[in-house]
Amino acid sequence: MWNLTRFASSRLSRTRRLFSSVIPGPCIVHKRGTDILHDPWFNKDTGFPLTERDRLGLRGLLPPRVISFEQQYDRFMESYHSLEKNTKGQPEGVVALAKWRILNRLHDRNETLYYRVLMDNIKDFAPIIYTPTVGLVCQNYSGLFRRPRGMYFSAKDKGEMMSMIYNWPAQHVDMIVLTDGSRILGLGDLGVQGIGIPIGKLDMYVAAAGINPQRVRTIISLFFLPPSSLFIFRQVLPVMLDVGTNNQKLLEDRLYLGLRQPRLEGEEYLEIVDEFMEAVFTRWPKAIVQFEDFQMKWAFETLDRYRKKFCMFNDDIQGTAGVALAGLLGTVRAQGRTLADFPDQKIVVVGAGSAGLGVLSMAVQAVARMTGKNETAAQNFFLLDKDGLITKERKNLDPAAAPFAKDPGQIVGLREGASLLEVVKKVKPDVLLGLSGVGGVFSEEVLKALRESGSTRPAIFAMSNPTMNAECTAADAFKHAGENIVFASGSPFENVNLGNGKVGYVNQANNMYLFPGIGLGSLVSGARFITDGMLQAAAECLASYMTDEEIQKGILYPSIDSIRHITAEVGASVLRAAVAEELAEGHGDVGPKELAHMSKEETVEYVFRNMWYPIYSPLVQEK
Ligand SMILES: NC(=O)c1ccc[n+]([C@@H]2O[C@H](COP(=O)([O-])OP(=O)(O)OC[C@H]3O[C@@H](n4cnc5c(N)ncnc54)[C@H](O)[C@@H]3O)[C@@H](O)[C@H]2O)c1
Ligand SMILES: O=C(O)C[C@H](O)C(=O)O
Ligand SMILES: [Mg+2]
Secondary structure, three states, X not given: OOOOOOOOOOXXXXXXXXXXOEEEEXXXXXXXXXXXXXXXXXXXXXXXXXXXXXXXXXXXXXXXXXXXXXXXHHHHHHHHHHHHHHOOOOOHHHHHHHHHXXXXXXXXXXXXXXXXXXXXXXXXXXXXXXXXXXXXXXXXXXXXXXXXXXXXXXXXXXXXXXXXXXXXXXXXXXXXXXXXXXXXXXXXXXXXXXXXXXXXHHHHHHHHHOOOOOOOOEXXXXXXXXXXXXXXXXXXXXXXXXXXXXXXXXXXXXXXXXXXXXXXXXXXHHHHHHHHHHXXXXXXXXXXEEEOOOOHHHHHHHXXXXXXXXXXXXXXXXXXXXXXXXXXXXXXXXXXXXXXXXXXXXXXXXXXXXXXHHHHHHHHHHHHHHHOOOOOOOOOEEEEEOOEEOEOOOOXXXXXXXXXXXXXXXXXXXXXXXXXXXXXXXXXXXXXXXXXXXXXXXXXXXXXXXXXXXXXXXXXXXXXXXXXXXXXXXXXXXHHHOOOOEEEEOOOOOOEEEEOOEEEXXXXXXXXXXXXXXXXXXXXXXXXXXXXXXXXXXXXXXHHOOOHHHHHOOXXXXXHHHHHHHHHHHHHHHHHHHHHXXXXXXXXXXXXXXXXXXXXXXXXXXXXXXXXXXXXXOEEEOO
């Protein structure tokens, strides 16, 4: 079932080979002069060639010298590095926001250059435009706001959404990331300020999945393909659904940009989400909506409500589950065991929210498939929330947590509500996995207790975001739990120097390894829905991506530098699963039959070919 066929070792070189052969096709523009300079998609700043300046009425509007794309790129990177130098020694948050600002200004001015620097420097820039800095940006969003990005639908727009959706100036939108701002990372309810999350997630879609951020059609040809093989690239839309906020501080903040009212609840809330979904799919029937950072009750409710009606998924429940499962399977391999041993792993999950329950459901399903036994599949999993170990004796037991609640008779020595320390001491788990949103809950005592784990190589997944909400730091994990552990965190940490030339590897267990591929694979397959089978294929692909050599070192996930490659592989796996389930309706000129006849390699090539690469296209004016 878990096919661990190793992918070609030259992952990166293959990606580079594909993109080095991109020749830009023309890009149709319907404007002239300063309107072009003020449009970040068309704008090339000083990079407009003289012929184009003549054609588009730009002559005299720019300094005379034409600067190449490479020179512009280098100039930006120089400014970025001087900012790094000049802010040395300043508080971390100040530096992070300064870096975010310089990138955001480029984003506002010249998208092609922005996405190229983002892609080429993804390891350095992901922590700024995505987790963890995006959390700080959301916290300060009302003050940082300069220009709108994406769309805002509020409770005041009830009855208007069907017409509002046509205010978005794109004929086609393919990927939408939607939030209601109610659970932004581990930072809680940030109301309208949560828009930073869909923006950051979609930046990752562009960088990792080559989803086109633009609202015009660009045609790019690859010279090794026949001339008829032209591709229409994809477009993105970040959306905030502002139904109020229960964050008193924000309600009292005079700069707060959202609705100043408590959150809508119950039917009133669902009516707003229903109206939005109907509006989106009426205008763009082939769009995909990723739900992001909804508080647990609405995360589950909306997933249940829409997953068989629209092409959508919940990243916190489903994307996270796949990434965690891939990491858990990697952990078994890191112990020198086979995947058949996965059902024997004792796993303590701390946090019974949307993410923790999503992970448990997928892991339990995997065990059930491996053992063929549903009844006992959850026996080695232990679930805790803020009130400790969850058992069947829990008062007001959440129905979503009930399948994982322990029967008190079966956990001798542990009681309902037992503390994490008690559970770790008693269970001696192979894996401790945190999705609690609470920084430091893996305390020194808890980490030290893990030294008694039954495993030769215990694993710690401190998956909560942002950095200050991680259940423990990487350094503390290696210091207190021992040097032989496997460590992963949701936010990035540096590898730990263990002395004597030894390194404690830090993995970033973040759903960024899956959501771009889930979205891309669903798009290019033309799938009607996103099924468990497609999500399982995505997780299996990620699990099988790493070589034994990497896994032995404790490296469970690919380097973020190869995120474009892993995303193409994941996308292809999702596509093949959609084909197998007869859900793929085709995409563009490629029909379902052609998809079904593609070999595995051809599917990967096809997905790659649908990935946008930032490069200046000649602008052609159409009146
Ligand atoms: N790494 C990733 O890819 C990833 C993905 C999704 C979510 N997350 C992070 O996971 C965290 C939780 O997300 P969520 O959507 O499940 O949130 P949630 O609010 O739905 O759930 C939080 C859960 O943690 C429990 N909890 C709170 N305090 C606790 C404590 N002291 N001890 C044990 N449990 C405690 C709560 O009772 C609740 O069950 C957030 O920080 C989020 O950023 C990370
Ligand atoms: O946004 C992230 O970095 C991961 C995840 O979706 C989260 O909510 O924490
Ligand atoms: Mg999230």
